Amino acid sequence: EIVMTQSPATLSVSPGERATLSCRASQSVSSNLAWYQKKPGQAPRLLIYGASTRATGIPARFSGSGSGTEFTLTISSLQSEDFAVYYCQHYINWPLTFGGGTKVEIK
Amino acid sequence: QLQLQESGPGLVKPSETLSLTCTVSGDSISSNIYFWGWIRQPPGKGLEWIGSLYYSGSTYYNPSLKSRATISVDTSTNQFSLKLSSVTAADTAVYYCASQTYSGGWARWFDPWGQGTLVTVSS
Numbered sequence: 001e002i003v004m005t006q007s008p009a010t011l012s013v014s015p016g017e018r019a020t021l022s023c024r025a026s027q028s029v030s031s032n033l034a035w036y037q038k039k040p041g042q043a044p045r046l047l048i049y050g051a052s053t054r055a056t057g058i059p060a061r062f063s064g065s066g067s068g069t070e071f072t073l074t075i076s077s078l079q080s081e082d083f084a085v086y087y088c089q090h091y092i093n094w095p096l097t098f099g100g101g102t103k104v105e106i107k
Numbered sequence: 108q109l110q111l112q113e114s115g116p117g118l119v120k121p122s123e124t125l126s127l128t129c130t131v132s133g134d135s136i137s138s139n140i141y142f143w144g145w146i147r148q149p150p151g152k153g154l155e156w157i158g159s160l161y162y163s164g165s166t167y168y169n170p171s172l173k174s175r176a177t178i179s180v181d182t183s184t185n186q187f188s189l190k191l192s193s194v195t196a197a198d199t200a201v202y203y204c205a206s207q208t209y210s211g212g213w214a215r216w217f218d219p220w221g222q223g224t225l226v227t228v229s230s
Contacts, residue, residue: 001170034216036154043203044146044154046218055218087154091207091215094167096144096156 002026002090006099012107013078021102023071023088032092035064035073038085038101047086048073078104109133109141111204111221119198119228125191129204129221136185137162142207142214145178145189147200148223155200159207159214160187167214194228201225 003026013019023033035048046055048064051071061076075082083106088099115127129143136143144159158168160178168176172191180187191198202224205217 032213032215036217038148038154043220043222044217045220046216049216049218089154089156089216091213094159095169095171096159098154098156101153 001095002029002092002097004088004090004097004099006086006088006102008102009100010103010105012105014107015080016077017107019075019078019082019104021073021075021086021104023066023073023099025069025071025090028068029090029092031067032090033064033066033071034089034091035062036087036089037082038087044087075104109206109219111206111219113202113204113221113224115224115226117225117227119194119226120230121195121228122193125189125194125198125226125228127189127202127204127224127226128186129188131185131187131206135182136180136187137182140209142209143178143180143187144205144207144214144217145176146203146205146217146220148203149197149200157189157191157202161209161214196228199226199228 005024031051033051036044038044052064085101085103110132119125142159145157160166175192177190205220207214
């Protein structure tokens with residue numbers, strides 16, 4: 001099983017600032033990585049797939065990078081609606097696994 | 108536009124079987140471009156993949172559930188289902204169904220998701 005580790009667990013950021021979230025895989029997943037945004041009471045929302053491709057309707061301020069074992073989700077200028085928990089997930093093989101999440105909170 | 112909706116009891120007794128159904132609209136569940144999955148989120152915790160199914164019946168499960176999970180499809184109703192046996196309080200969670208894009212011979216990311224349904228395990 002591939003273990004996905006996200007850091008930091010909590011990120012305190014002021015609106016308008018940049019947020020950088022990390023996701024590390026215990027073995028290479030190539031570019032088979034997705035990022036999701038999760039808000040309380042809502043379903044997860046796909047942000048990024050293929051490590052760097054924005055899903056339909058996702059604003060350009062969200063960008064993903066990386067391959068192999070190290071990945072980054074960057075939110076270039078945080079808006080109020082971006083404060084949420086973010087999860088990475090690999091899909092290179094079974095079982096699929098998610099990272100533990102990074103909570104982006106208002107500083 | 109593909110949409111998914113979970114349904115089922117919100118309360119299950121310990122040692123019993125949790126049963127949920129996901130109704131798919133907007134496309135056929137027999138489409139060869141999707142896998143269909145279940146994911147859960149216990150209160151205050153992260154997301155956990157439970158299992159995924161292809162319309163042909165191929166299924167894949169999270170080994171951590173130790174064979175308690177069964178996912179099946181009903182093409183006549185455009186639904187797929189989850190059964191989780193011998194539940195305990197640790198199975199209390201919001202359960203989501205979701206579709207997975209199937210391309211290049213592989214099941215990929217989850218999108219879209221259902222709204223989720225809270226299942227509480229308690230006597």
